[in-house]
Amino acid sequence: MEAAMPKPTVPKPTLSKSTVFVLAAGLLLTPVGPAAAQPSGAPAREAPASFADLAEAKLPSVVTIAASSRPPNRQTARSDQPGGGDGPFSLFPDSPLRDFMEDLLRKQIPNFGGGLERRGPEPGPQGWPGKSLGSGFIIDPGGYVVTNNHVVERADTVEVTLTDKRKLQAKVVGTDPKTDLALLKVESDKPLPAVHWGDSTGMRVGDWILAIGNPFGLGGTVTAGIISARARDLGAGPYDDFLQTDAAINQGNSGGPMFNLKGEVIGVNTAIFSQSGGNVGIGFAIPSELAGPVIAELRDTGRVTRGWLGASVQPVGPDIASALGLTEPTGALVAEVSNNGPAAKAGVESGDVVTEYAGKPVQEPHDLTRMVARTKPGDTARVVVQRDGKPMTLEVRVAELQPPSQQAEAQQQKPGEGQLGLTLAPMTSELRKQFSLDTDINGAVVVEVAPNSPAARSGFEPGDVITRAGQQPVEGPDDVTKAVEAARKSNKDSVLLLRRREGSALFVPLPVG
Incomplete structure (x- = not known):
């Protein structure tokens, strides 16, 4: 389980046929040849008369990044993406909207090659875009350069162009x-102009x-603008915590x-929200609070380690809160606890509600995900859970998150709505075989769901197993x-059931009225 700072609840932008999230990397049209942020409650500062001095001082530290890749093997190419199967929307690899967004961009933008972050001036064989273009910035005179992963991923060669036109x-x-x-490294015969990280937590909206x-x-x-919002969650990954800005950010700004106003880097520009592929005043940056430690770890070890519970x-919706008496x-x-994992060893149980981690409140699963991820593997964290209406404090020794092939990541799951209307049966060997159920799963098996019934509308299906x-x-x-009768006698509106399906578990509140 991965988990950071609580973020305000905000409506997520709606994707429509004319609206897409676009990673802000690469379309090449031409050859590539101060005051501190105010703390909360401080008086507002007037707009600066000019940004010229700041821009002049920082421009030499910003670079252009061109990444080139060979076309993939034809056998691995997707049929709907000429010349390759791994290109588009690297932050949304499993989204059902992926193909739709690609097709939409092909219609909207001439010569679109399957992913903005991999568009080049000269498409490769079969239309495969062999180049991507982005931005970066130097953080060390010795030649360390920060950019976005989607600018350089799968690249065979990466070239950095400095403001003095040198190519490295x-x-x-x-x-x-x-x-x-x-993180990139270039070699130069003289020290390079570098910038430094600032404190993104001190930035206020406005x-x-x-x-x-x-x-x-x-x-x-x-380009100049203001911080439009903080802690934006775009659904791009488990650590979403973007700064939003109205400064003009377009394709190619990725990694910049x-x-x-002190000239400190408080964000890494990475994505835009757009209806046309161009800037509409909504751009997103990875805050330095998140980027700085990640880059430091990449520099030290070449990889990032994260904590794992x-x-x-899953979130605690109103129905679940009512069922739990919160x-x-x-x-x-907590929907499910991995066998012999850190949470299980500490005594965390399915049905617990984590309300505090390492002294910080947990408002939603994303908070916990980010906080756990930032915990050094091997460290012990104090976790407060609500169990049977009472708080309980547990000490968890955090382990290291392994790749998915070695250890499944904790996932946030959306709660469903549940009502009565199920036909249940005891677990038998015949039912295990019929529904391909694992031998270690026990409980009540859903064998029938009446059409158009509340249970059907809730998403229950034959083969589901209720384990709690x-x-x-x-x-x-x-x-x-x-459990249903006990809930009714206690005048509860619903009873909470833990539903197992295809190796995953989800709590579902069922109304008992």
């Missing part, structure tokens, strides 16, 4: 796809910022720096019936 070959030191960050990058191949472009969590629908509900009801383990259908 770059080595990829390390990448972190989960945060879309990458504060001035400056963005510098390489939009549409126009290197050395400076966002400066505060070994549990699946006064507020906040926290992270009303916070008690379920051995068979009678246990579910008892």
